[in-house]
Amino acid sequence: MKLQWFSRKGIFYAPASLIGWLILAAATVYAAYLFVDLNGRSHSVSDLMINWVFNLLMIGVGYTLIGFLTEKRAIPAKPGE
Numbered sequence: 729m730k731l732q733w734f735s736r737k738g739i740f741y742a743p744a745s746l747i748g749w750l751i752l753a754a755a756t757v758y759a760a761y762l763f764v765d766l767n768g769r770s771h772s773v774s775d776l777m778i779n780w781v782f783n784l785l786m787i788g789v790g791y792t793l794i795g796f797l798t799e800k801r802a803i804p805a806k807p808g809e
Contacts, residue, residue, distance in 0.1 A: 731798040741795025748798075755791050759784055 733748035734741040743749040762783050763776075770776035 732800045733798040734795040735800045736795075741792065741799060744800055748795075751791065751794060755787050759787055 733743065733745050733751065735744040736742075743752050763780050766776055766779050766783075770779065
């Protein structure tokens with residue numbers, strides 16, 4: 729079974745199906761939740777931003793990995809056709 733949840737647009741992965749949109753929405757909601765949670769526990773703006781940006785990078789790596797594994801790839805033409 730070929731998963732086609734994302735399509736590649738340059739270096740980014742855009743959702744190509746409902747599941748892709750749900751993954752993007754979940755990543756966005758989780759990033760916003762982390763911001764609010766870290767804001768309540770941080771002592772300064774720099775403390776908040778250092779922790780949040782690191783977590784945002786990890787969310788981005790996970791999203792990119794899922795996008796890479798489930799992207800729509802162009803099917804190459806068979807030689808001789």
